[in-house]
Amino acid sequence: YFENLASEVMNKLPEKPQVVFKEETVSTWTKLKPLLYMAAMFVGAALIIRVASTTPKSATTDEVAATEVDVEAISDDMLDVAFDRAMLDDYSLYVYLSDASVE
Structure with a gap:
């Protein structure tokens, strides 16, 4: 029975039509399209990073000059x-001031 089982099962199966792919x-x-989408993504990421990394200017040169005058007026x-x-x-102050003067 088992010797002919495979051939009998194959004979009982219906024929499948051949599928032709066009x-x-x-x-x-x-x-x-994928390359353009990827390029657009990198351009967008670069713009976001550039906008996020810029620091707004808080003081103009006139304001900086005015604050320099005010700094000199601070009393002891x-x-x-x-x-x-x-x-x-005293030691922490010395370290801070000595590091600031080096830069």
Whole structure:
């Protein structure tokens, strides 16, 4: 029984019609569409990064000159109060000022 089983099952199966695939021509637009979408994505990402990375200018040159005059008018008493409130010890202040002068 098992010797002829495979051939008997194959004989009982109905015949399937052959499926013929037609080759459709692919247009140039269909080929270039993914590349154009990817290029648009990179351009958009570059613009977003450029807009996000720019810092707004908060002061014009006239305002900077005005603040320089105000900085010179600060008294030593006001500096002492500011340093006391900043909770800096002498060594931390020295390190901060020495690092600032190097740059």
